[in-house]
Amino acid sequence: xxxxxxxxxxxxxxxxxxxxxxxxxxxxxxxxxxxxxxxxxxxxxxxxxxxxxxxxxxxxxxxxxxxxxxxxxxxxxxxxxxxxxxxxxxxxxxxxxxxxxxxxxxxxxxxxxxxxxxxxxxxxxxxxxxxxxxxxxxxxxxxxxxxxxxxxxxxxxxxxxxxxxxxxxxxxxxxxxxxxxxxxxxxxxxxxxxxxxxxxxxxxxxxxxxxxxxxxxxxxxxxxxxxxxxxxxxxxxxxxxxxxxxxxxxxxxxxxxxxxxxxxxxxxxxxxxxxxxxxxxxxxxxxxxxxxxxxxxxxxxxxxxxxxxxxxxxxxxxxxxxxxxxxxxxxxxxxxxxxxxxxxxxxxxxxxxxxxxxxxxxxxxxxxxxxxxxxxxx
Amino acid sequence: xxxxxxxxxxxxxxxxxxxxxxxxxxxxxxxxxxxxxxxxxxxxxxxxxxxxxxxxxxxxxxxxxxxxxxxxxxxxxxxxxxxxxxxxxxxxxxxxxxxxxxxxxxxxxxxxxxxxxxxxxxxxxxxxxxxxxxxxxxxxxxxxxxxxxxxxxxxxxxxxxxxxxxxxxxxxxxxxxxxxxxxxxxxxxxxxxxxxxxxxxxxxxxxxxxxxxxxxxxxxxxxxxxxxxxxxxxxxxxxxxxxxxxxxxxxxxxxxxxxxxxxxxxxxxxxxxxxxxxxxxxxxxx
Numbered sequence: 001x002x003x004x005x006x007x008x009x010x011x012x013x014x015x016x017x018x019x020x021x022x023x024x025x026x027x028x029x030x031x032x033x034x035x036x037x038x039x040x041x042x043x044x045x046x047x048x049x050x051x052x053x054x055x056x057x058x059x060x061x062x063x064x065x066x067x068x069x070x071x072x073x074x075x076x077x078x079x080x081x082x083x084x085x086x087x088x089x090x091x092x093x094x095x096x097x098x099x100x101x102x103x104x105x106x107x108x109x110x111x112x113x114x115x116x117x118x119x120x121x122x123x124x125x126x127x128x129x130x131x132x133x134x135x136x137x138x139x140x141x142x143x144x145x146x147x148x149x150x151x152x153x154x155x156x157x158x159x160x161x162x163x164x165x166x167x168x169x170x171x172x173x174x175x176x177x178x179x180x181x182x183x184x185x186x187x188x189x190x191x192x193x194x195x196x197x198x199x200x201x202x203x204x205x206x207x208x209x210x211x212x213x214x215x216x217x218x219x220x221x222x223x224x225x226x227x228x229x230x231x232x233x234x235x236x237x238x239x240x241x242x243x244x245x246x247x248x249x250x251x252x253x254x255x256x257x258x259x260x261x262x263x264x265x266x267x268x269x270x271x272x273x274x275x276x277x278x279x280x281x282x283x284x285x286x287x288x289x290x291x292x293x294x295x296x297x298x299x300x301x302x303x304x305x306x307x308x309x310x311x312x313x314x315x316x317x318x319x320x321x322x323x324x325x326x327x328x329x330x331x332x333x334x335x336x337x338x339x340x341x342x343x344x345x346x347x348x349x350x351x352x353x354x355x356x357x358x359x360x361x362x363x364x365x366x367x368x369x370x371x372x373x374x375x376x377x378x
Numbered sequence: 379x380x381x382x383x384x385x386x387x388x389x390x391x392x393x394x395x396x397x398x399x400x401x402x403x404x405x406x407x408x409x410x411x412x413x414x415x416x417x418x419x420x421x422x423x424x425x426x427x428x429x430x431x432x433x434x435x436x437x438x439x440x441x442x443x444x445x446x447x448x449x450x451x452x453x454x455x456x457x458x459x460x461x462x463x464x465x466x467x468x469x470x471x472x473x474x475x476x477x478x479x480x481x482x483x484x485x486x487x488x489x490x491x492x493x494x495x496x497x498x499x500x501x502x503x504x505x506x507x508x509x510x511x512x513x514x515x516x517x518x519x520x521x522x523x524x525x526x527x528x529x530x531x532x533x534x535x536x537x538x539x540x541x542x543x544x545x546x547x548x549x550x551x552x553x554x555x556x557x558x559x560x561x562x563x564x565x566x567x568x569x570x571x572x573x574x575x576x577x578x579x580x581x582x583x584x585x586x587x588x589x590x591x592x593x594x595x596x597x598x599x600x601x602x603x604x605x606x607x608x609x610x611x612x613x614x615x616x617x618x619x620x621x622x623x624x625x626x627x628x629x630x631x632x633x634x635x636x637x638x639x640x641x642x643x644x645x646x647x648x649x650x651x652x653x654x655x656x657x658x659x660x661x662x663x664x
Contacts, residue, residue, distance in 0.1 A: 041558055054563055074566040081567045087560035091582045100578070101568035343519065 297348035468550035529611030553587030
C-alpha cells in the first residue's frame with residue numbers, strides 16, 4: 001500500500017497580485033519519483049520552494065507524515081534541496097560542502113568523515129574531496145550538490161531543474177544516475193523540470209502544472225497516451241488535433257466522423273451528445289502514410305520531410321489546409337517508404353489509437369503558451 | 379594571433395600611456411621617497427649623502443613610537459566603527475529595490491563633491507563648545523553645561539569616520555550584491571539557522587569586501603593630517619601629521635620619508651591579505 005509522505009492541501013500563493021498557486025492539492029507517496037512539469041511561470045518552482053520552506057503559502061497546509069510543517073523554517077524540515085545552479089559554498093572544499101549539513105547536526109567528527117566519504121563515493125567523487133567548487137566541471141558540481149543533499153538522509157529530496165545547466169549528453173548521463181540513486185537510497189524524489197522528455201523518462205508519476213493548477217496527475221504513460229485536456233496534450237509531446245463530430249451513440253460505443261472517415265470508438269469519460277464537435281488526438285507515431293491509390297485515409301501532399309535516423313518525420317498538408325505530423329519507423333522491406341516533398345499521399349492511422357477530448361472554452365492556445373511549449377522542447 | 383604594433387596603433391598608444399603613467403607618476407616618486415629615507419638630513423639642501431638608516435632608527439624613538447601607536451589606535455577605532463556601521467548599511471542597501479539603490483548610492487557619493495577640508499570645518503562648527511550639537515543637547519535638557527567635544531580623540535575619530543565611511547560601504551555593497559541568494563537558502567536547507575548561516579557562509583563570502591573596505595579606511599585614517607589639525611588639538615596626532623611636520627616644519631626629509639614608507643608597507647601587507655582571501659574563493663586566477 002502506498003503511504004502518503006507529503007500532503008499539500010488547498011495551497012494558494014500570490015506574488016504582487018499575480019496568482020502563482022491556486023488552491024492546489026497534491027499527495028506525494030513515500031519512495032516515489034514524482035515530477036512537477038510545466039512551462040515557466042506555471043508555479044512548479046514556487047511549489048517546490050513551499051515544500052522546502054523557502055516560501056510560505058498564503059493559504060493551505062503542508063503536512064509531512066501527518067505532521068503540519070506549513071510554518072516550519074527550512075532548517076528544521078527533514079527535506080533537502082538540490083538547487084538549479086548547484087548553490088555550492090564557494091569558500092569550502094568539496095568535503096566541507098558535503099559535511100556542512102552534518103556539522104549543523106553536530107554529529108561526531110568520525111561519523112561525519114565516514115558519511116561524507118560514503119556520499120562522495122556514491123556520486124563517484126572520492127578523489128575530489130579536497131578541491132574547491134570552482135575547480136570542478138558543471139557535472140561534477142552537480143554531483144557535489146546531490147551528495148551534499150543526500151548525506152543528511154532526508155525523507156525527501158527536492159530537485160529544482162537540476163539538469164538544466166548541463167549539456168545534452170551530460171544531462172542524459174545524469175538522468176540515469178539520478179534514477180539509480182533514487183532506487184538505491186529509496187528516498188522520495190520531487191523533481192522540477194520544464195523538459196517533458198526528461199519527465200517522461202524519469203518519473204513514476206508526473207504532475208502537469210499550468211497557472212498554478214494541476215492539469216493532470218498520472219504515470220508518464222497516462223499523461224502521454226491519455227492527456228486530460230488540450231494543454232497537457234500540447235505540452236507533453238507532439239499531437240495532431242483533428243476535428244471530429246459525433247454521428248452515433250450506442251451504449252459505450254460511438255461513431256465519430258473525421259475528415260469524412262467514419263471511426264468506431266469507445267465512449268469517452270466526458271458527456272457527449274449527437275453532432276457534438278470534439279478533438280480527435282493522434283500522436284505523430286500513430287499516423288500512417290499510405291500510397292495515393294490506397295482506399296483508406298485522407299488525401300494530402302508531403303510538405304516537409306525530416307530524416308531523424310531511426311524515424312522519418314514528415315508533415316502532410318490535407319486538402320482543407322490542415323497539417324498532419326507523422327513519424328514512421330523505417331521499414332527496410334518497403335522501397336516506397338521515402339517520400340519527396342510535393343508527393344501526393346493518403347493519411348490514415350492505426351484504428352483504435354485515437355484519444356478524444358472535449359473542446360474547451362479557452363482554446364486555442366495563446367502565443368505565450370506556444371512559446372513556453374517551444375521552450376520546453378529545448 | 380598577435381598583431382604588430384603598426385597594425386594596432388591604438389593598443390600601442392594605450393600601453394605606452396599606462397606604462398608611462400606608472401613609471402613617472404608612481405614608480406619614480408616612490409623611488410625618490412625610498413632614496414630620501416636612506417639619506418642624511420641637511421639644513422640647506424634638505425637631503426645629502428652619506429647613505430644611512432638613521433631615519434628608520436629614529437622611528438623607534440619612544441616619542442614617535444607612541445605617536446604611531448596612538449595614530450594606529452585611532453585608525454583602528456575608525457575602521458571598526460566604519461565596519462560596524464557600513465556592514466549592516468551595505469547589507470540593507472543590497473536588499474532595497476534596484477531603482478532606490480541607485481538613489482542611495484548617489485546620496486552616498488554626493489558629499490565627495492564638497493572638499494573634505496570644508497566638510498571637516500563644518501563638523502567643527504557642529505562639535506564646537508557652543509556649536510550645534512551642544513546647543514541642541516542643552517535645549518533638550520540632556521546636559522546643563524556644554525560638553526568638551528572638540529579637540530578630543532573622539533572628535534578626530536568622528537571626523538575620520540565621517541570622511542571615510544563611504545569607502546567602507548562601497549566595497550561591502552559590492553560583495554553583498556554578489557552574494558547569491560540560493561547559497562544562503564542552501565545553508566538553511568542543510569540545517570543552519572540564521573546565526574550559523576551568518577558565521578559560516580555570509581562572513582566568509584563577504585570577507586574580501588571587508589578587507590577591501592579596511593584597506594580603503596585604515597591607511598587613509600592614519601594619514602589624513604588635516605582632521606587632527608582641525609578637530610584634534612595637539613595631542614591627537616596621526617602618522618600623517620608626523621610626516622607632514624617632518625617635511626614642512628622640522629625639515630627632516632629622511633625621517634618623513636621613512637615614516638611614509640612604513641605606511642606604504644602596512645598597505646602592501648593588507649593588499650596581500652586581501653589577495654589571499656579572494657584566491658580562497660577562486661575569484662582570481664584559479
